[in-house]
Amino acid sequence: MALVLVVAAGFVAAALAPWAARHETGRRWLGPAAGALALLLGLALLLLARAAPEITLPWVPPLGVELALRLDGLGLLFGLIVTGVGAAVLVYGGAYLHDDPLLGRFFGYLLAFMAAMLGLVLADDLVTLFVFFELTSLASYLLIAHEHERREARAAAQQALLITTAGGMCLLVALLLVQQTAGTLRISELRPEVLREGPYLAILVLVAAAAFTKSAQAPLHPWLPAAMAAPTPVSAYLHSAAMVKAGVFVLARLSPALGGTPAWTALLGAAGAVTAVAGAWLALRETDLKRVLAYTTVSALGLLTLLLGVGGRWGAEAFVAYALGHALYKSALFMVAGAVDHAAGTRDVLALRGLAGPLPALALVCGAAAWSFAGLPLSLGFVGKELAYEAALLAGGDLLVGALVVAVGLASAGMAAAACLVAVRPFRPRPDLPAAEATQRAAAHPPAPGLWGPPAACAAVGLVLGVLPWLLDPLASWAAGSITGAPVAAHLEAWHGLTPALGLSTVSAVVGVGTYVAWDHVRASAPLRALGAVLDQAPARAYDLALAGTLRLAGWQTRTFQTGNLRDYLAVILGTLVVLGGLALLRVPALDLPAREALPARDWLVVVLLVLAALAACAPPVRFATIVALSIVGYAAALVYQSYGAPDLALVQVLVETLVVILFVLVLADLPLPARARPRGLRAVRDVAVALGAGAVVTTSMLAVLAAPFDDKLGRWYAHNAVELAHGRNVVNTILVDFRAFDTLGEVIVVVVASVGVAVLLRGVLRAAPEPVAGPVPQGGVA
């Protein structure tokens, strides 16, 4: 139950946030209070860890869906990231947006996101996991669009939601396939051997698609840099530490069940390697601090995917260390970028220089975080990167080892360069140059403690854990064990000795620093431009084209079906009858039509009359003639009734027909002829074909039914019982007003309502000035 409370607490707090923000005191304390709650929840997870609790509540049993939560090593690791970084960001967010009128809603979404994230990392049921997975996407949408009056914020929010939800759909199908194959949705009960019997490849690809969209793997990543339109606290939390890790988390969560196959290694390894390298180097094209950081986040996510692909004990350990290290330094750097923006009024590295003078605290924090970012010794980033190299070196197969080492090396070098770009270039004192405008502004706007304290905390934790990484051993062992599915005794060390990994680290760091020194040339160099064109602009353009194409298709399709012309609509309805009815008739074996008895001459006359009148009704453009022809059809029908023993029906038909003709003549005589009364060309052919076809289908159906023997049980019963039971000699009357009086009730209502309707329409007509009946359809109408 404690786990349920941990998740629910965030949602409750989210609901209370807008209420709390209605008062000035509430607004001031919202950030610290929310941060305290996050810390408390993290502490709760730590305290619960020893008991490794799990809880299963029935949710929708008919679907096999349970609300199952379970705390294991992986869940604890990510739960601590979510609550720890969350606490820092929430405090920071309160200071960052202190004068925002929508602060309450902002915190509502942020807290809801935290709760959803906790639900995701604790979920032990696939549907539970999916629900929280989608809720994080939704929270991300609302948060990116926080500055809702800016068009680009709304567009970025929409792009993020569409891409991640498309991935979510894949995850949904995957989980249904898993349920179908394994007969359970419980993650801890999934058996790899069972899944490999089933549609393993489909499940793997679908899960990977979900993870790749959510964790911004190239080429599905462009939504993440675009999401930098969000306020900085959102970038620091969702788009570096938490939400974007949901994708790799799902992969890690399912790796005991799905991992370890060649397909798994190939898919994750390839996607991860490409993303890791591309992200790090694409970052070097950017000048906006947040976008630099966003691309390196893409790179880090690629590295994490790669490590899961490599798998095994080393892959899992590296994953754990790297995920934690990245969350700490990247969120700190984002918060610093936001603070710089607050103080200097810009985040453009080209406009920033010498900030260490006016902003010494921020410079120190940034340097500490970037130390880890660059993967320099005595930082958690270093520990993680060393382990990544180890994992790559220990992977089986020479070719694979080579490719992995190159990928990790290139990614590390790019990240080291980006770290310098973020931490050195804006802050390095430049007495040789005149003070920039941004520097002067920063001197006048020193950031509040709320803006540098939280990132300082994150960076400090990263450094402490870098020096004393063995503190993490219990957590790392447990988490790595959850990833591999077998117990792991992890031992993290700050210093591995003179290993090949250290040599590779040194090389990548040197390359990185060298790249930074030459950054002004590298930034616009041809290889980077080409990389950007292939892996960045092309997918972004593909998204735009897909969206525009869908809209164009939608417009075309709608114009095709929604012509505004009633004649088209009727032709479609009858045409459907012809097609479906025709198909159905063709399927009837030995279509049995009744034997043609010789019609008496009198009936032939009626038939000829009917046909001629029907043709005449279609032919002339003179309305009066049409009315006459239609009335002949009606009277001829009356003749048919008469000759087949229904004189009462014939009488009614004649009366109705007469009345209708009189009404028609009265009404239509006064109306002008509509302009486009008759279809021409193809349309005319279509109309004739549809009319004849519909007639043929209905007639053939009727003949086929008539050929079957008819059971007149009802008719005989009514005739037999009319007098005795219903006390009436007219059988039809007894049916109408007694046996089936309920029908008559309905018909009476029809008549009453119809007369009300006529009155309504007449009142409208009398009120309105006369206007052309067949006026043009208004512009843009779909009517």
Add this chain to the structure above:
Amino acid sequence: MTDDLLLALPLLLPLAAAVTVMLTRGLPRLHGPLNVACMAALAAVGAALLARVHDGAVLVTFLGGWRAPFGIPLVADALSVTMVLVTALVAGCVCLYALVDVPPRQALVYHAVTPVLVASANGAFLTGDLFNLYVWFEVMLMSSFVLMALGGEAPQVRGTVKYMATNLVSSTLFLAGVGLLYGLTGTLNMAELAARVPALGQPALVSVVAVLFVVAFGTKAAVFPLFSWLPASYPTPPVATTALFAGLLTKVAVYALLRTFTLIFVHDVGFTHGALLWIAGLTMVTGVLGAVAQDEVRRLLSFHIVSQIGYMVMGLALLSPLALLGAIFFTIHNILAKTNLFLIGGVMARLGGSFELKRLGGFYRAQPLLAGLFLVPALALAGVPPLSGFWGKLLLARAGLEAAEYAIVAASLAVGLLTLYSMMKIWSQAVLPAAADPARPPAGPVPRAQLAAIGVLAASTLALSALAWPVCVVLGRAAEGLLAPTAYIEAVLRA
């Protein structure tokens, strides 16, 4: 209270309300509250009926005391009673909304005809006789026609003409189908039809008749390609009318499809339900593409009605217990969400002065409560978990995978994505941006009755989401009752 009366009340109550409105012309202030009270009572009746049939029991009463197949029975099973209950709920909310929305000149007719429309829907849900079903469709058509024409604006009349003409054609086909079926079997009683159709031994011939029903009900349910009348006519009348239509009318036709294509036309499913599956997929896709292309709230939502009907037909076409459960669940979810979206659209237009997306704006800042209430049905419709639409879609997707119909599952999920896109279109083009005229943000107060109506419907959607378990249990029995209708048939024929 006897079952007989309980079964008749869903018709008697609204008809009595209609008559009372007509007879008290001089007391116009009474009419709106009277209808709200009537719908509340109807909901109570629905709940009482549900308490009787939720375990799979079937209640029957024979009107006039004439036994089947000679007289007309009213039959209540879990499906029909659920529909009666949901109808009462949405009609009540629409009547609540209409307390402040109907121009005085139109009020009398609106308040008199709306309960007739509800009665006709209930008649269609409860009748056990095919011809009688036709009669209630006629009542529904006529009363919806009057409501649609009410006001008599030129675009409204144009829309009404299309509505009337296409629906009359479909009614004619319906009647022809009833006639042919009677010719084949000699009965109109649906339970007896269920027993007799297999005895004919001519499944292919019955399928020819079934086509007439597919086209007739399909037109009224607005499936592909028969839907064009709906987007042409629904956006024209006042919102209080369109919202009721959106929630009810097409769903009555879906109910009729569900009933007839589980009870009567189930002996040639390769053809009939195969065709329905195609129709379902194409309906989803064309509908949502239509919605995506629109820039006007009511038109966008109207195309969505079409799209969502596809999901319901998908459940019917797959014809498994899970699929039918999904279809029924989805129908209920959709009635609640869609009606609410139209009502919210109405309030937005009232405050913002337009239904055009680009002329609306400023709601996120000025009307946070309304914006929040919009999200509930919008996200539910888009199938965002854990809201009701998600459960419906999950049921259908699972049923589709079990039947190995992968294409329809893929289509349904892709359409879900586009649904999300189009809901986002309203949100990010009409709710989030600054007001089109910054001097006039949509800051006016929302009438309390309308806010209450929207709130009740949103709460219902949330309740359906949270109570997915018990709802699935009850509807699961309804679905099983549809697939194995022995209880239905025996209740009617052996009562």
